[in-house]
Amino acid sequence: MTEHELTRRRLLELGVAIVAGAEVLRAVEDADAAPLLAATPTIADADDPTPALTEGPYFKPRSPLRRSIVPGGGAGTGLTLSGRVLTTAGRPVAHALLDFWQADGRGVYDNGGYRFRGHQFTDAKGHYRLLTVVPGLYPGRTRHIHVKVQPPHRSVLTTQLFFPGIARNRSDGIFTPECLVHGWRTVRGRRVARFDFVLDI
Ligand code: FE
Numbered sequence: 001m002t003e004h005e006l007t008r009r010r011l012l013e014l015g016v017a018i019v020a021g022a023e024v025l026r027a028v029e030d031a032d033a034a035p036l037l038a039a040t041p042t043i044a045d046a047d048d049p050t051p052a053l054t055e056g057p058y059f060k061p062r063s064p065l066r067r068s069i070v071p072g073g074g075a076g077t078g079l080t081l082s083g084r085v086l087t088t089a090g091r092p093v094a095h096a097l098l099d100f101w102q103a104d105g106r107g108v109y110d111n112g113g114y115r116f117r118g119h120q121f122t123d124a125k126g127h128y129r130l131l132t133v134v135p136g137l138y139p140g141r142t143r144h145i146h147v148k149v150q151p152p153h154r155s156v157l158t159t160q161l162f163f164p165g166i167a168r169n170r171s172d173g174i175f176t177p178e179c180l181v182h183g184w185r186t187v188r189g190r191r192v193a194r195f196d197f198v199l200d201i
Pocket of ligand 1: 141
């Protein structure tokens with residue numbers, strides 16, 4: 001074998017080795033990709049639209065425009081609920097209407113007036129913030145806040161929000177874990193929670 005032939009053969013071998021190496025690399029990449037593909041449904045779940053839930057008997061139209069729905073002297077544990085209104089693609093919905101209504105801290109609705117009722121609009125980045133109290137319990141229901149969410153020129157989503165760790169969640173016929181608030185904690189004596197509404201748009 002001449003030196004030239006040797007070199008040529010070495011190059012061929014090397015070429016085979018490179019191709020084999022590339023195959024190995026592809027296999028490794030496929031193996032790496034597999035868990036990512038498996039994780040996709042989890043991501044899709046996070047983008048699932050917020051489910052609609054029954055309006056119940058106590059909605060009143062024409063609530064006042066305000067972020068705080070606590071009336072003067074309204075007793076209860078203060079609650080700040082904030083979050084965003086998003087599309088299923090994760091885009092913020094600016095100027096979406098949010099109309100909240102709930103029972104007071106003792107579990108009583110104001111059906112004559114507008115205590116613990118109010119509407120507001122999301123800002124340019126889809127954010128809202130509600131100042132209220134933790135709603136009280138009333139017969140047959142767990143603690144909940146009612147809300148109607150309406151993006152500009154689109155249909156209304158009517159739903160309810162719930163709180164974690166409430167024993168009555170288990171027996172409430174309307175409760176769904178998809179509508180549990182997140183980040184439920186106490187900060188300087190106030191309850192704080194987050195909820196992002198995902199609209200099917
Ligand atoms: Fe209710």
